Amino acid sequence: MIKLLPTKHLLLIAAVSALLAVLLIALPDEEISDNNSISFEAKLEVIDQSELILHDLQKLSPATRTVESTPLLASNLSTTYEISVPDALAKKNSPPTFKEQSVEVQPGDSLSRVLSSRGISAQDIYKVSLADKKQKTLLQMKPGQILNFTNNEMSGELTHLTLVLNRLDSVTFEREDDKFNRTDTSRIPDIIQTYKEAEINNSLFVDGLRSGIEQSLLIELANIFGWDIDFALDIRKGDSLSVLYEEKFLDGEKIGYGNIIAAQFINNGRTYQAIRYKTGKGASYYTPDGLAMRKAFIRTPVDFTRISSKFNPNRLHPIFKTSRPHRGVDYAAASGTPVKAAGDGKISFAGKQNGYGNVVIIDHGRGYQTLYAHLKGFARGTKRGARIQQGRIIAYVGQTGWATGPHLHYEFRINGTHKNPVTVRLPNDAPMPKKDLEKYLPYAKQVVATLSNSHSPSFAQKLASLKN
Ligand SMILES: [Zn+2]
The missing domain is CATH 3.10.450.350 (Nuclear Transport Factor 2; Chain: A,)
Incomplete structure (x- = not known):
């Protein structure tokens, strides 16, 4: 009989008997007889993936409800039909569900940092930023602003995002299929x-x-x-x-x-x-x-510590007893203190002038002129002919020319006449x-x-x- 069987079969029989021999040797005696078939069936179940998934899903939700209702059904049949599904469970079971999150922007946060760390996909972050491409509001979000967003819990998909800029303004991105629509909202x-x-x-x-x-x-x-x-x-x-x-x-x-x-x-x-x-x-x-x-002029063009010499058109020289008028005010200030243009105008002189040292003269029109002397240096743009706005820094306090210490010598002229800068009536703008x-x-x-x-x-x- 053995001779009649083809070689293939002989080989198979040999393999099977070898396997059985191994099993017989390896397994303890009492388990051999009934375990062979059972283990085979178990293997088949594990291979079927769809069954595996279904099994897992059943574990997650509906099974729980069945178990809970059973004792009620058994104890009182007449009330069976009035038992409704508990609210919490009913909600869980009605898809889709959404998750709302609210995050306060922290220093160093960016849109992608906030969203990706909270489960939003890189694709969705990209899509929402596309809708903000022109305005770049999301790029410029600041610490303290609030980011509210909602995603579909099943798919993870971002559905809505609002950046609350302040009490009055916010910008919203609403999903429409595969893109986001941007809306600005301002409350009045x-x-x-x-x-x-x-x-x-x-x-x-x-x-x-x-x-x-x-x-x-x-x-x-x-x-x-x-x-x-x-x-x-x-x-x-x-x-x-x-x-x-x-x-x-x-x-x-x-x-x-x-x-x-x-x-x-x-x-x-x-x-x-x-x-x-x-x-x-x-x-x-x-x-x-x-x-x-x-006013057309600011009263003092420098932050000074004290007035070191007052305006005095009749001053006598302390030694020579000759008339040496002081036709401006000396404002003592640290070397390098900024000097501002007293009013709008045009620079008519910027350079060195004997006793004045470095000096700037501004022509303000309508007969008004101001002069700034003993300057350490000039600010950028301080050049003859330059138009200057009131308050603009034109130079820095120094002690160039005849000066014993750092101070600004400031003169105010109306139609060529020197006026006391401290008391002169300043014209309105x-x-x-x-x-x-x-x-x-x-x-x-x-x-x-x-x-x-x-x-x-x-x-x-x-x-x-x-x-x-
Ligand atoms: Zn002076």
């Missing part, structure tokens, strides 16, 4: 006019804050009136101020203030009034008559154009009336006593 706060007043007994800041005027508003007030009042030197006990300004509210909550609409300052018996008005050149403050609050003035005057009248209607009796009394 409610604006309410507020009136406050303060009497100064210590300083503008101490008494201003005490009266409930915020520090940043006080700084603005000091800037508006700073052309007429030196807040370090001129303030007298009993000076008063009143201010009408905008407060911004969002959802009933105060979020800041807007513009100062008008303000009034009583200083040492004189009253100053300023009203904000917008012309073609931008918003600025004007007197009720339409004159600019801003360019007046409001006639066309604007026609609209401004009735507006100013209305604002002045609003201010005076808001005054407290004591403030009104103070004003009335000044007018008499």
